[in-house]
Amino acid sequence: MFRALAKASPALGPLAAGWAPTMASHQLHVGPPEALLKPLSVPSRLLLGPGPSNLAPRVREASGLPLLGHMHKETFQVMDEIKQGIQYAFQTRNPLTLAVSGSGHYALETALFNLLEPGDSFLVGANGIWGLRAADIGKRIGARVYPMTKEPGGHYTLQEVEEGLAQHKPVLLFLTHGESSTGVLQPLDGYGELCHRFQCLLLVDAVASLGGAPIHMDQQGIDVLYSGSQKVLNSPPGTSLISFSSRAERKVCARRTKPFSFSMDVRLLANLWACDRKPRMYHHTTPVVGLYSLRESLALLAEQGLESSWQRHREASAYLHSRLQGLGLQLFVRDPAARLPTITAVAVPAGYDWRDMVSYIMDHFGIEIAGGLGPSVGKVLRIGLLGCNASRENVDRVAEALKEALQHCPRNKL
């Protein structure tokens, strides 16, 4: 077999001789890939899409620290500090607050796997991709899913939600605070109270908005809130943040069935994160290095203060909006109060292909911006100003890049 392979790939030459074992009962039939024998090469880019964002320098340094074991007391200390950081960022005193070992989707699944049982009624605000994802996961669980479908660019009023609650009597409502596929900011005041009047829990996705737009979990009566590490927090992707209210905890405890997922069983995670006052037991190996980064991200947010972070995002996005309008571009969300300060959706200008513009800006400026996603594909370009990337300087860079792209990208005469 080895001889056949060596003949088939003469380019391997002496390398091939190196990896073919002489003693083993089986000879290797897959050689070491040539690509892996070259050094890793990664370009430097300004990430102004909807995430990930660039790492804050302090966060990047954290990822070079020595690895500890996932059950070492120093790692537990880091986890305890993360928990406090999440409580601050979410403005909650919920004891059941922790980081999930996975990106934002894993936090969404953690919420749904634990809150929903087969047959439960689940009401979903579906005004962009995230509601569609939540509905998909709800169906996989066997819930009765009722999407309140809305054109991309819109958000839900209290009245619309009340109608949905009255009609479907759901146990859970899903809303997206920062709808990053459309650039919409969903108001949240009053929604928790409304849900509770209907014996419904409120689940909110704040992956794209946490740290960039005000959110007050306890005061807004949000029962489960989650966010991600790689947007405003400027951490690497791979961890996410989640918190459960006491109401949500009661719903989890009252389950008739175990959650389908072992990895995301919140009662097991609660023990790992010392939320249940019992000795911590091994559940899975946490991404220890990712936790260092997340700890540093939350430390930066605590040092800077939530209010000043919100203000920085508000100012940077207002400046971006004025630069975009100065280029003759149209913001996708008409109502200024409903524009998300972290991610801006701008209508694809008439006659242009969004792919040409995105590629032009990547190829000529090393800047990432994005097209639409799900229901907004082909309709918008999306520009993210997330965390340390929310600066006037970056707005100027992306506005210049867009201006050139408008001059050089092909334009169909309509």
Ligand SMILES: *Cc1c(COP(=O)(O)O)cnc(C)c1O
């Ligand atoms: C990015 C994003 C997610 C998904 O997060 P992943 O980290 O890619 O799993 C979920 N919700 C919103 C609003 C997002 O912007």
